[in-house]
Amino acid sequence: MAIYLFKGRNADGRVVNGQIEAANTDAAANQLLGRGITPVSMDEQIVKLSLSERFERSANLGKVESVELIMFCRQMYTISKSGIPLVKGLRGLAASLRNYTFQRALEDIIERLETGVELSTAMRFHPKIFNNLFVSMMSVGESSGRLDLVFKQLGEYMERDLNTTKSIKTALRYPTFVLIAITIAMGVINIKVIPAFAGLFANFGAKLPLPTRILMGISEFFVAYWVYMVVIVVGGIAWFLHYTKTPEGSRWWGQKKLRLIVVGDIIERATLARYARSFGLMLNAGLPISNALELCARAIDNNYLGDKIRGIRAGIERGEGLYQTHLVSGMFTPLVLQMISVGEESGQVDTLLGEVAEFYEREVEYDTKLLGDRIEPLMIVVMAGFVIILALGIFLPMWDMYSIQKQ
Structure with a gap:
């Protein structure tokens, strides 16, 4: 597609100027004629692009x-x-x-x-x-x-779906950064710090405390095999990402991430909110229930729950009601099931599903605000344990050395 600077006359005979984007001059002229403008002159405009824009356009890598x-x-x-x-x-x-x-x-x-x-x-x-x-x-x-x-x-x-996703990511950002920082600190300490103390303790000649021997053994392992460990970790992550993209792996991970500590319950309710919102939206638009359920199974981005939704669809096709099929799925709480039952009896399923989605979204919003308060004690315990082990391993033999020197 190219941009053309044109000059022409409209239906009243007045001169008009502007620019138009088209594949070629003929296509540009046809567009102008369709707008009621008779082209008089047309020149292609040379657009200067940055290096990144040229690369993006040539590779079409935009998202x-x-x-x-x-x-x-x-x-x-x-x-x-x-x-x-x-x-x-x-x-x-x-x-x-x-x-x-x-x-x-x-x-x-x-x-x-x-x-x-x-x-x-x-x-x-x-x-x-x-x-x-x-x-x-x-x-x-x-x-x-x-x-x-x-x-x-x-x-x-x-917009609602994006806000829910953002709130979960924001809540998980702090613990993720803390875990990454602890991992980097452990690597630096084991490869750089502890070997320096090991040389000092070797000159000491006495039997070292158990925490110190454990730390030195771990450090020696890191120093000797850190390359293999990096390869194993990178390979493991690559295999995990590949496996979760397979049908079997995506179902396995879809089930496991709903059982994660602290965040699993929030992820499950956010997913069910997306299901209720999309199902109600499609029913309100007039899509058949069977088609709507199949689209919902694809939209929630969890193959494990997607299979359960397809089970609901199969029950509907057998002639069962919405309440019965949702009850058998085991996905919803009794309160939500009652709302679905009322919606089915009153003929306002789409409206009640919207209420179900708002119910789940309010719970997710409340829990994500408290997520930091729940995770922070765990992070403090992990960091405290790391500091205690490191302090005992390094400072115990130093205290022994100080005691011997005083004698």
Whole structure:
């Protein structure tokens, strides 16, 4: 795609100037004619790019963040509600985007729309940006003629989901940094500090205390085999990341991370909040229950719970009710099950699922605020144990040396 500076006349005969982005001059002229402008002259503009921008464009390494998709949904809601034609609105958004990957995707969608393809079908060609949930909601919006409402609902859904994810990451940031700092400190002490004291203690000639002998043995092991340890750790991490991407590994990790100390329960409730929010959103949009459940199983990003949701779907297809299938899944508390039962009886399942999502989200928000208070004592105990072992191992023989010198 290139940018062309044009000069032309509109329907009233007045001279207009501006710039337009197109694959070539013919495409640019066709776009102008479609806007009611007769081109008089057209010159390609040379855009100077930085080295990083050139590399990104050549390799197309850009990533579309959740914040950018939320802003896209908000802008498209405004555009759709105000009655601006879809292609014209998308073209204006594409021209204002800084993310080259997202811009290219929208330009491709615009080209497909101009050939008569539907928006949901055009978005399906960019699965890394628009997932199955997004595409399915677009399809429902097109069928019902409420595309503006769908964009609004998707924007609100993604914003809540992003806020929950951010709150969990923020709560885990402090303990993660502490553990990394302790690991680095242990490596430096074992490789640099303890060997220096070992030479001093060797001249002492007396029998060293047990904590000191343990520390020196660990230090000698680190010094002799640190290269192999690094290789094993890096290889183990690489194997773990690869294994969790396999179907079996993702299910195993999906179950295990729900049982992690302190944070596992928060992760489970945040995942269930995402399920309830997305399920209610799709039911409100008019998707069939069976299709909505399958999309929810993919959207929650946990294959272990995804299998349970597919079990709910299988029960629904056998003719069982929502309450019964959710009860059998074992995923929800009695209070949440009662809310689902009331929603099923009153015919307001989507509304009650929204209440379930808010219930879980409030719990997650409250627990993430207390997460630091829960983890801090554990961190203090770990650091205290590390300092005590180090102090005993190094200072006990030094006290013995001081006592002998006094005699």
